[in-house]
């Protein structure tokens with residue numbers, strides 16, 4: 261049995277993220293602390309992303325308040341799939357209890373760096389390129405007009421060194437006509453690794469059609485945010501890339517079972533979680549057998565790291581339970 265505690269946190273993003281979903285300025289979530297009967301401690305993070313279909317923060321708080329304490333392993337693996345961020349967090353905390361997990365080197369060498377959206381990329385691009393030893397970068401589209409973004413894109417690729425791969429993420433904000441324009445350009449310029457979620461999840465058939473007509477990869481992200489959606493899209497014929505955000509996908513064991521059941525082409529991606537959730541997600545990514553795709557866990561300073569004891573302060577100042 262495991263006694264556990266949780267604390268709700270809010271951390272401002274050092275660089276607010278502008279996407280088709282809007283402007284994201286504050287990451288909020290829940291840190292959980294599991295204690296085994298022998299005194300070992302395991303940490304986990306509930307990092308909701310409701311615009312992707314996960315539970316909301318308030319629903320996760322209510323769930324935590326309703327959960328028995330102490331917890332059994334059975335109760336952890338019985339967390340309902342309606343709470344995927346909670347499933348991930350409690351299974352992560354269980355894994356984190358084992359010492360070897362706590363000591364493993366996890367930072368990826370092959371990662372994708374998320375560039376500032378739109379024209380904001382240009383003032384800092386040289387510094388970003390100098391500071392990152394990766395050849396994969398991601399840039400958000402479907403935020404400004406197509407004409408503006410095509411113009412900015414031309415300027416961006418002129419500034420990128422040879423050999424750089426670019427991922428374009430529309431967050432479901434393009435029309436079919438706009439998607440075809442981007443895919444045609446991508447096929448011609450050969451610098452685009454894939455275009456992520458060009459259309460909304462409701463248009464899977466249209467994205468299947470696009471994937472037949474262009475050579476540039478298409479990646480589903482919002483369409484495959486949890487285990488049920490991953491399996492459904494595969495069974496409906498999707499054989500392109502699946503972007504996996506482990507922190508909101510649900511059960512860790514459930515995801516491992518899925519990639520053993522189907523030959524999935526996975527790209528792992530952050531939900532701008534803190535280092536607690538990041539560590540668990542990177543541990544899971546390390547278990548995935550295929551290593552060709554850069555991890556969407558760029559060495560971002562999502563948070564102001566000048567406050568290294570934020571967790572200790574959280575635990576001593578607030579008391580959710």
Ligand SMILES: O=C(O)CCC(=O)C1=CC=C[C@@H](O)[C@@H]1C(=O)O
Nearest residue numbers: 279372374398529530531556557
């Ligand atoms: O996947 C990556 O490379 C970084 C993470 C990332 O792009 C995202 C994280 C969270 C919310 C989203 O707007 C965005 C995405 O859509 O992938």
Ligand SMILES: [Mg+2]
Nearest residue numbers: 429431456481
């Ligand atoms: Mg995405």
